[in-house]
Amino acid sequence: MGQKESKREALLGVIKEEHAKSGYLSKGAMVEVSEALGMTVGEVYGVATFYSFLSTWPLGRHVIRVCKSVPCCMKDAERLIEWIGKELGIGPGETTPDGRFTLTLTNCIGACDQAPAILIGDEVYGQLTPERIAEVLKSFD
Numbered sequence: 001m002g003q004k005e006s007k008r009e010a011l012l013g014v015i016k017e018e019h020a021k022s023g024y025l026s027k028g029a030m031v032e033v034s035e036a037l038g039m040t041v042g043e044v045y046g047v048a049t050f051y052s053f054l055s056t057w058p059l060g061r062h063v064i065r066v067c068k069s070v071p072c073c074m075k076d077a078e079r080l081i082e083w084i085g086k087e088l089g090i091g092p093g094e095t096t097p098d099g100r101f102t103l104t105l106t107n108c109i110g111a112c113d114q115a116p117a118i119l120i121g122d123e124v125y126g127q128l129t130p131e132r133i134a135e136v137l138k139s140f141d
Helices: 003-023 027-037 043-048 070-074 078-090 131-137
Strands: 060-066 101-104 118-120 123-125
Touching: 003 027, 003 043, 027 043, 060 070, 060 078, 070 078, 078 101, 078 131
Parallel strands: 060 101
Antiparallel strands: 060 118, 118 123
């Protein structure tokens, strides 16, 4: 295996470490990673933006990931997004002004049997209704 291949293999691990430090991968961090691994910033950015659980912009303390896979869409995922938006006053890709929540859309979170479902941190919340959404959100600081 050549040196270029081993650097590519290390890239995701390094990106995840950098992401864990501040909750997102800043432009400066991408430049540092690219220089450390001898890669272009474009290569680093391409990997960082490929994975939906990595972010290249600051996120809120609690990231709400709404599943947009077919089972959730068939069980009112669009209305779920509206309910969360109404409760928090934000839309997908936005963060509340107090930095408490960020709302994102993602592909399958592995909770198809609980559709419509969201993931906050490592916790899945499923079979959601407007009332249940309000209850879940109030449980966070």
